[in-house]
Amino acid sequence: MKNLVNLSIFALLSLGGFTSCSPTKTTNKLSLEKTQFGEHNNAQVDLYTLKNSNNMTVKITNYGATVTNIIVPNKNGELGSITTGFDKFESYFSDEYIQNSPYFGGTVGRYASVIKNAEFALNGTNYQLDKNMGDNHLHGGSIGFDRQVWQSDTIQNQEYVGVKFSLTSPDGDQGYPGNLKVSIEYQLNNKNELSMHYTATSDKDSPLSLTNHTYFNLNGFNSDILDHKLQLFSEHILKPDDSGIANGELVAVKNTVNDFNQNKRIGDAFSELPMGFEHFYVFDNPNKQLQKVVIMSEATSGRTLEVFTTEPSTLLYTGRYTSDNLAREDGTQYGQFKGFCIETSKYQNGPNIPTSPRSILKANQSYDETTVYKLSW
Template sequence: MKSWFRGAGFLAGTAFVLGMASAAHAADAKRGQFGKLDDGTMIETVTLTNDHGMSVTTMTLGASVQTLSVPDRDGKSDDIVLGYDSPAEYLADPQYFGATVGRFANRIDKGRFTLDGKQYQLEINDGPNTLHGGSQGFDKRVWTIDSVKSGPTASVTYRYKSVDGEGGYPGTLNVTATYSLGEDNALHISYRATTNAPTIVNISNHSYWNLGGATANTGSMDDLLTINASAFTPVSDTLIPTGEVRPVDGTPFDFRTPTRIGDRVRDGSSEQIRYGHGIDHNFVIDGEAGTMRRMARVEDPDSGRVLEIWGDGPALQFYSGNFLDGTMLGKGKHIYREGDALVFEPQLYPDAPNHPNFPSARLDPGDTYSNDIIFKFSTADE
């Protein structure tokens, strides 16, 4: 199997290409609270702010992004991530708003995989498949705050221990999620994991972005999207990769130049679009996995906000919010509907354990899983 993991020393050779803040400025980290679960567990928050109008609040529930505010072209800041007003709503909803998803992000066919000759059966929670680690994946767990730092770069590190057998996965996994913010208006996310037995790992962030605002009355279908991918992985009618890696040429999945999203997700002539009710597909990012590179860029013409997605993984799952069905009351009792927001998940390929031709999701004792992601914000006139 192909593998892009480099062992415990991998991070040393992976420098972020987007510079962190200089010592002339100070970013701030402040602890707070979001409320309690029914059992009395307090959900803690950490808010990171900089001197350029950007702030992000993360929380211990799911090591999630709860709010992220950034200025538009006129300098007006809005929260641009979908979410809820209480912890209970996050627990009740399967949409994974802002969450860290794992132990295996994305889908596994029929919840089965084989490792060292032994077959494992995971919980089925998405049609016939397992999605994002099952109904009690990392997004539904309460993480602990490991460290909080202010300074030129503000950061918070969350920690979670996934015990052997949790969700059906082998091995005890120790996981950290670090969120960092400097003066470059870029949110850096670093995922790390180690195991005491062979297992599979694929961790990513599942924030829903509406660059017009989380409670805006306009969706994201007019946004202009570029994805630096020359190929994608087609899926079956249950959204499991067939194993093929197909060129994007001549398909609705060709986003190599800026393209209005709504023009592609409504293309019913494509069987792949019909399967996903829009786009919910894995894009094979150009360039070498293990190197930080720009994966995608999305621009909202109305607000002028621009989001760039950077990562060092091999692929990017792009989901166009197809299953937001109008039944969810989000922040401020705003109804979330199809196409209101976009999800970009830098990660491994879906169902990787069942496709030997895909980059491997295997993690062994002594190695360190890593996934580094950057969400960088600017405006179109910059």
């Protein structure tokens, strides 16, 4: 989704490079390395490189708890980058990136997707949020969680290597109530699973919906994603109102172009949906079980991505707004329909939908959700 706000003021930074490096730490052929990535608002920005025994590499920075790259082999054993992102910190502050604002790999919060009219009512109080998408509120506001430096702690054991990122969001941040303490723990294991475990507490009732905004292209951006095959286990999507924002009504996908319960080429739907997908799919998961919700595969590379989640819904987004002028420093070209997102989360506009599951975190209760990306080739 496109953030229409010009955030160029955030490009006025003192940027650094790879000026320090900690030794690689290895556990059972799992390794973790920390390097300096830059500096933001006088805080050091680091890059964490996680590797497993199957030549899978995940790079994550504490700026926005952002996945900057995932590198895996193809069916011939050739390594390739399969996610959007940049190798230099300053690239996240280029004019083109700021104006397009595609949220490459970022952790989105406090509330993922759109809140209509940037407002909601809770416990008899009306709250006005930051308007950063016209009259609406998108992905936590102009200074959401993806634009802040998180505290970080590394994790290493026989099962996985990982990083736990933590952040405190004060009462009134972007208009939200409550002092919120939030964390996300990334874990990489030798099953080629990248797990994201989100936890949080607040001292006031507050909307909360966290997601990861990684864009995937399983053929390594050699072409667009239209030949990818998708299976998505959902019977309903959220119906948008006249403004394009969900109002809580569910629509069955059976016998429509939106039905991916059977594996099929995603590009076949573009004959009816020329701008691709920006659809919220709903899962039948009242008990918050970690269940498989998506299988995406690509034949030329032999790569497959499976997504598991405890969340009640996901946005399927095929990059309709991504600028064709964005590219990784090595020349890997991004652009419209060159990547897809599986943004597991609560319902879009959930604070204004009484039936939206778990969109409000109650005071002094625990937020606890997990999403897993599993790769194979």
